[in-house]
Each structure stands twice: as C-alpha cells, then as structure tokens.
Amino acid sequence: MGYTVAVIGATGNVGREILQTLAERKFPADKVIALASDKSIGQEVSYGEDDILKVLDLNKFDFNGVDIVLSSPGAKVSAVHVPRAVAAGCVVIDNTSHFRMDPDVPLVVPEVNPQALAGFRKRNIVANPNGATIQMVMALKPLHERFTIRRVVVSTYQSVSGAGKEAMDELFTQTRAIFVNDPIAKSVFPKQIAFNVIPHIDTFMEDGSTREEWKMMVETKKILDPKMKVAATCVRVPTFIGHALSINIETEEPVTAEEARNILRASPGLSVIDQQSGEGYITPVEVAGDDSVYISRIREDISVENGLSLWCVADNLRKGSALNAVQIAELLVRDYLVE
Secondary structure, three states: OOEEEEEEOOOOHHHHHHHHHHHHOOOOEEEEEEEEOHHHOOOEEEEOOOEEEEOEEHHHOOOOOOOEEEEOOOHHHHHHHHHHHHHOOOEEEEOOOOOOOOOOOOEOOOOOOHHHHHHHHHOOEEEOOOHHHHHHHHHHHHHHHHHOEEEEEEEEEEOHHHHOHHHHHHHHHHHHHHHHOOOOOOOOOOOOOOOOOEOOOOOEOOOOOEHHHHHHHHHHHHHOOOOOEEEEEEEEOOOOOOEEEEEEEEEOOOOOHHHHHHHHHOOOOEEEOOOOOOOOOOOHHHOOOOOOEEEEEEEEOOOOOOEEEEEEEEOOOHHHHHHHHHHHHHHHHHHHHOO
C-alpha cells in the first residue's frame, strides 16, 4: 500500500530537504504533491534524482485524498492550513512552532520519545520540535535515563539556514560586499551577520529571553522531563548549515566522562567523535548532508558536584528538521496507519 503525501512549503530550505529525504529513504508514497504560496506556483522542485514536481497553490489545494501532510511553512501559514488538512482526513506532521506546546499534540523525536506518538489521534497532528532542541534532547536522553539530569545550561551556535533561504542569501551577499568594499545591506537580521555573531534569534520576551531560548526550555521539558531545569542562550553565527551546541549538565547521580562517552556511543542516532587532537571533534562544516547528531569534547565539569560538558553538532536541515519529520511519518506508517 502506498500513501499520498503532500509537502507544504516545498520550495523552502526544509521543504526541499523533506522531498529529498522522502526519496532517499524510499518512503512508501504512491504520489507526492508539492505545495507552496502564490509566489512559488508553477516552480519545479526535485523529488529524488529523477522526478520533478510542479508546485501547486496551497491556498486553493483540496486535501481530500491525501494521507499524510508534512508541513514546513511559517507558523502563521500552518495555523491556517494544517486545520484544513486535518478536516479533510489527513495526518499532519508540522515543522513550525505553532502546535508544539499544545497539550493534545505530541512533540516527537523518534529516538527519544516514540511512545508520545500514540497521542496523535487527539488532533491528527504531530509536532516536529525546534531544530536545536532535537539535537540537544538526542544527547540528553540516554544520560538522563542513567544519571537523571537536574539542570541544563546550553549556548547555541546556529547557522543562518535555520532562518531560511533569504538568510543564507544575506550572509553570502554581505560577505561578498565586505571583500569588494560595497555597503552592507541588512534585511533578515537586525545586525550584520557576515563575520559576526548575533545573540538574538526570534523575538524578545518580557523576561529578556528570546522566543528561541524559551522554545528550547519548554520543548525539552515536554519531551524529556517537566522537572528538568533548562537555561539557553541562542546565537546566530555566520555558517550556512549546521547548528552547534555547548551543553553543560548537572546530574543527580555521579557521572564520569568515560561513562558518558560509552553511553552516548551506544545510543541510536548519535556519533561520538571525541579525541584530544585537532581532528578529534566535529564542526558544522563537516555535518552538512549527514543524518547523525555528533558529540565531541565530553568532559567532567569540576565546578559542580555532578557535572558534565559536551559539544553537539548536527545538520539542522536534516535531523534538525526534515529527517525527523520523515522519521515520524515512517513511525506512523509502521505502527498506526496500516490497517
């Protein structure tokens, strides 16, 4: 049995990656439909190496007959069109922030909390977490199971692709402008991104945090443990693909670097590259196109009783977005949608 699958936001960074990932993983789809906004109607997008899909108008599309929708537009667009798809009988995997904290919508990372997927029928929606959250909980889950994490302090180094194609273009054009001594134009980011870092992702909240930092806190609690304390500082850096996280944890049980290293090596979806040498750790430029979450620089934090620090890197367009969504769809097909 093959499924009819629609991809909302098919011309964006994540939408294109979803189409590529569906094809690479041979998802059981008889028909794949590419949907996007008015300005993208008629464009063509690749589905695997050989197939080309013509982009259809999201606003006019009738979702009747579609089984699974993978949605990756902005949150405001999802708020309008995801309910339309659900009303037509679709199951929707939404990659935006709009539904993530809805108590009736499971927030799922398949390697971390696949059991949460059982609740999807309450609204026929599954939420894909924030990209930085996905890679962090992948690293935290096996350590939390063994040592019980009390507190997490994370600083992120997030690539511009997390802000969309226009953000990637802005980094490129600003970098070129600096080399040819042209004026620096800003439109996506509030400050120059080329050769700079910006401690500001999403909007500011009343307490001084940004919504990106708030998302990492509340999503981690929802996925792993509501008692876990989380503090985040989220920073945009001038790299094109790949988010990196510096994670410091405090645990209830004593933990050594070697114990943590062995546990993480045995955990699905993780790759540990951790040697004290110039080649013994992973950086964002090395993970582009890779499905793994990489862990390096594992070391004990002697400033607290039971502390551990580590470095975590992943392709935010793959495991941080598209791959996680497709893995959720695979779980739905395997465990829930087959009669």
